[in-house]
Amino acid sequence: MGEIILVVIGILIALSINKLNNSYQNSKKEIIILSEIRENLVADTIQINRIAKFHKTKKKEIYSILHLISQNKPSEENRNTLLKYFTTGTIFEIKEFHSKSVGYANLINSGNIELIKERKLRNLITQYYLSTSKNIGAMEVAKNNTRQFKEYIIPKTISNWSLKKLTGLDFELENQEYVVGLNNDKKAISSLMQMSMQIDFSGSVLSEFQKNIKDLINRIDLKIKTTDK
Template sequence: MENKTSKYFKYAIGEIILVVIGILIALQINNLNNKTIDAKKEKTYLTEIKENLKTDLIAIDSALIFNKTKKEAILNVLQGFSNSTSGNDATILNNKVMTLGVYRHFFPNDLGFTNLISAENIGLIRDDDLRKLLLKFYSFDFKGGIQERMRLVTRDFVDYTAPRISTKENFETVYNVSLDIPSDRDVALSKDQQLLSLLWIMDLVIDFQNNLLIETKKDIQNLISAIENQ
């Protein structure tokens, strides 16, 4: 009887051990499956972010090209003013006003990163350095700072110059009407210190924005490399 009890007790312990081993194996398989699922999600998010960053590079190059054109327009106006002898200051400025009156801002395409944050999945990014780089890049205030200054100086330029280039010849050319207003020869823009100051400030702000865009481009390239490594 004691022998049977001993065998039953050993059998019961063996069963318990097998059950525990089975549970541990199931947990391990479940953990592996979860890690595989998480890795796939991480790859999906990083792939989307990488594509967003590639479009950012295109947007930055476009802004840099436009800024080069705008700086050339500023120089052309100043040179035109310097060489002006026939009272055609308004015409000189009017020829470039469509370029000088607009600007380019760069704002990152953050769709992929926003999806990652919205789903509270930032923890899926296993690489700590990559996660920090992403958080730093997408938390930067691109709407403020020098880019906001670009918007303001361009607005000031348009507000100041619009009344001064609205000359008799301009209205005749655009609307085919003759109005009793000052003509091109009555507008001495080449001697207008405030206008010249606005052009100078605009040129400086473009340089500052270019520096921001160039540094941002380097950051994006580093991010893309880090994502590819991950």
């Protein structure tokens, strides 16, 4: 009986040690994956800041173009400024936000999402990456609107003067003054306003992402700090 009791005690001790070891290994894996997710979140913050800077520049250019159109004056300065916006400006550019989700993808693909033991933190991480994936549709709409505006406005800006300015070559096109006439072009004006509103909408979405990122990083830092102790 004594030997049996000793064997049972030995088995229980071995199981306890194995359980502690597994718990320790899982904690190490949790910290590794959380650290990777944290790095991805920091990268997202940097990307959002760059996009916000770009949006500020683009919106400023949009209102400058609207101002020029509203003046309806075919001066050399106005022509040069408008041509510059339509050739080297940001008006036809789009900066898309693509969340860096390598850490989260590794977690999901491993099938070990339960490694993140704190349910609240786990749910917040999942919600963040689901929300960033849903933003793709809005970005596609912005890209299509920008492309359609470009296809519409470029032919209106082509003239002998603009081609000579850009290429140094002479063409026999019908002369047109593209500064005059755009001030009553509803499609051009509405497209510019629509792009401006899309920038505002995108800015509000990215601002919300920023808040979520900040909260997640704080929670991850607290978790790592607590686990290290």
